[in-house]
Amino acid sequence: MTVNTTQNKPGERFAPAASPTCPTAIHTPDDTLLVAETTIPTQGDSMPACFARPKEETRDLPIVIVVQEIFGVHEHIRDICRRLALQGYLAIAPELYFRQGDPNDYDDIPTLFNELVTKVPDAQVMADLDHVACWAARHGGDANRLLLTGFCWGGRIAWLYAAHNPQLKAAVAWYGRLNGDKTLNSPKHPLDIAVDLSAPVLGLYGAKDTGIPLESVESMRQALRAANARAEIVVYPDAGHAFNADYRPSYHQQSAKDGWQRMLAWFAQYGGQKP
Template identity: 70%
Template sequence: MKITEHQTQQATGGFAPAVAPVASTTRHTDDHDLHTSETTIPTQGENMPAYLARPAAASGPLPVVLVVQEIFGVHEHIRDLCRRLAKEGYLAIAPELYFRQGDPQEYATIDELFSKLVSKVPDQQVLADLDHTAHWATRHGGEANRLAITGFCWGGRIAWLYAAHNPQLKAAAAWYGKLVGEKSLNQPKHPVDIAVDLNAPVLGLYGGQDSGIPQDTVETMRQAIRAANATAEIVVYPDAGHAFNADYRPSFNQEAADDGWQRMLAWFKQYGMAGTG
């Protein structure tokens, strides 16, 4: 069932309709001392929408963090994460990576969103769009040699792939991204297949109770990392499920989310990506 943009904004306050109702634990990060905006990025002959957040008073180039959406697109939760990163001194930018295939705000259920939109988005297209996003950021206040990526759920998988794709990347943090799966034309490889190709250090954050990402697949990824002698660390929170950082959903686990966030910031700092805040 498709719904109108007006209905979406009324019902969800900027959150994807497929996850309504929004939980009472939802966090809101203000934009005080920040510059935030909706913008567009030229990529592969088209203009891709994106959300940008950065410190307003920055005196020089900022370290850049690419923020990769969940299955639900760049809705209010992803924008809020960008603002949180900006508060830490980063230029954080979240591109709308489904924009050619459709609008996730038009779908009322997760199953419909996945089958009619997300499954049609090719990895190759996403990686190229992220390259253009990184390039755009360096021309709009970002520092070219300080680039990181973080992604959540669908974006967690992409964060792993991008760490093997872009040799300029300094660090990555993948939140509960799928590690193995069936291969297709749109998804020819999964993180377990590219462990040997990782260019940047990757921090993986996973829930021990995540039924969609079983612990045996996490262990398979650990083995692939060891075999490749790659710089990566996987942290599992035993009591957390999938989407434990998604404060707008019942899956939110504050202890795991807060610890994961601090680990991510420390990981970035360890690999030359300290924020200016």
């Protein structure tokens, strides 16, 4: 995959709470891609989403649902979709906060988290993702090759969805929280559903992540072993949280590149591409 590294290009918009943007931000060319906005019918609403796919291929593409960071579907997540499309996937990123609010209205992470993110129920997200999968299958995707990856907030969702949808072939969770306080909106965490996983999950974590202690990662490993789950967790010793976020100071290039290749291999192993 060839990418350019540059700061914001015309039309790019990173979430205000993620500012300032670093010069390492990657912009993936879309010359060979179809990149567009759409809306997806779900639970009586129309959910905004963006998608990318190879321009010349319109049918039977493996599907990757891309689940947003805490910052929503901003430029980094859009670029993730473009990178996956270059690999031959139909990649789609739904705006999963859309009923509760707009992450672009918040300038700092604590306020964004407390006033918006905590109001989004897990059950609502699971149902919305089901509708995303159905939409993708009707718009050029192969329902038998359904995959999902998520980052930060979306990393936690990746674990949960792998226990929710038996049609999911594989998931990759990037630094998703594994445990925490239980609320009405978040009654279970990945540690609670390890025994329920129906799809193989690859977890990618940083040893220097102050928000996800290594003790919780080890607890998750033990839970996965006890459940005989098809899962693997990789911990990068020099990486912290959000090490794949190339637009932020947390970016750790070596770990991010290795994680990306592991994700592609995981998807290929469990049916992401045709033989």
